[in-house]
Amino acid sequence: MVRVLGRVTSINVRKVLWALDELGISYEREDWGLPLRDPNDPAFLALNPNAQIPVFIEDDGSAIWESNAILVYLAQTRSALLPEAPRALGFALQWFTWQATELNPPWGYALNALVRKRTGYDDPAKIAESIATWTARMDLLEAELRKGNAFIAGDDFTIADIVLGLSIHRWFIVPFDHKPMPHVQAYYERLKQRPAGARWMPDDMV
Numbered sequence: 596m597v598r599v600l601g602r603v604t605s606i607n608v609r610k611v612l613w614a615l616d617e618l619g620i621s622y623e624r625e626d627w628g629l630p631l632r633d634p635n636d637p638a639f640l641a642l643n644p645n646a647q648i649p650v651f652i653e654d655d656g657s658a659i660w661e662s663n664a665i666l667v668y669l670a671q672t673r674s675a676l677l678p679e680a681p682r683a684l685g686f687a688l689q690w691f692t693w694q695a696t697e698l699n700p701p702w703g704y705a706l707n708a709l710v711r712k713r714t715g716y717d718d719p720a721k722i723a724e725s726i727a728t729w730t731a732r733m734d735l736l737e738a739e740l741r742k743g744n745a746f747i748a749g750d751d752f753t754i755a756d757i758v759l760g761l762s763i764h765r766w767f768i769v770p771f772d773h774k775p776m777p778h779v780q781a782y783y784e785r786l787k788q789r790p791a792g793a794r795w796m797p798d799d800m801v
Contacts, residue, residue, distance in 0.1 A: 596621055600639065601648030602628040606761050607662035608649040609795040613757050614666050616791035618674050663695060666754040676754045687748035690739075691755040698736070698762050701728035702769070709770055710801050730774050733766060740778035745785065752789070760786040764796040 599615070599622055601608035608628075615622050627634050627648050634646040642650045643660040651665045652658050659665050670676040678684045704725035708716040716722075736759070739747070746756050763783045767773065786792040 596623055597654060598622060598652040599624045600627045600642070600650040600652070602626050602631050604800060605648055606765065606801075609761055609800070610662045610757055611649050611651060611665050611669075613761070613791045613795040614669050614676065614754060616794060617676065617752075617757075617789070618669065620669075620673065663691065663758070666691075666757065670754050676752070678748060678751060678753065683748055683751075687753045687755045690747045691753075691758055694755070694758040694762055698729075698732045698759075701725055701732060702765065705729065705771065706765070706769055706801070710768075726771055729766070733763075733774070733776060733779060736763075737776040737779050740782050747782075756786060760792055760796060765801055768798070768801045 597615070597620065599608065599611055601611075601624070603609060603612070603624070605628055612622075612624070626632055627639060627650075632639075634640070634643070634648060639650070640646060642652070642658040645660065647660065649662055649665065650658050650660050651668070659668055667677070678687055702725065704716060704721050707713040708722045708725075744750065746752050747759055748755055760783065763779060763786075766779075767783065787796055
């Protein structure tokens with residue numbers, strides 16, 4: 596039985612839980628992360644000195660942190676959630692990396708302003724800029740999905756679809772006027788048809 600440390604309201608924790616559910620791996624999850632349990636606790640810091648969730652703990656007690664690293668580890672050790680063919684593998688990892696480095700950063704201000712209602716995130720110009728940049732990134736995804744593949748790297752579901760699915764879920768949940776993206780919408784619906792996708796992209800979690 597493996598363990599996952601992290602609260603389910605974290606998008607990065609849900610990445611790992613979705614992958615584990617896809618693989619049919621039994622796990623125990625412990626709530627860590629504010630406001631539930633402070634990851635600056637020495638017991639947690641011993642596992643991840645960055646005080647960030649999630650942490651994945653193997654049967655032998657060894658720990659891995661950084662959600663995307665955990666996904667790659669699971670794909671390499673337990674499944675075919677990454678393609679074996681080098682070209683397809685590179686394509687999957689391309690979008691897997693793009694999600695973290697290009698798609699995610701623009702949403703920060705809009706998310707904090709429109710959903711989390713954090714103090715200091717109330718500048719209309721910055722909200723508009725965040726949404727515009729985020730939309731431009733989504734336009735790139737829409738163009739790729741227009742090519743007709745079932746999943747981002749082709750016919751097979753990979754860890755790239757997990758991370759993109761959760762990001763797309765956030766796109767649709769954050770309340771603003773969304774540009775129509777029919778291919779992204781269809782892809783999102785396909786991912787939600789997967790039991791694990793439906794479980795970890797509920798309407799009440801951003």
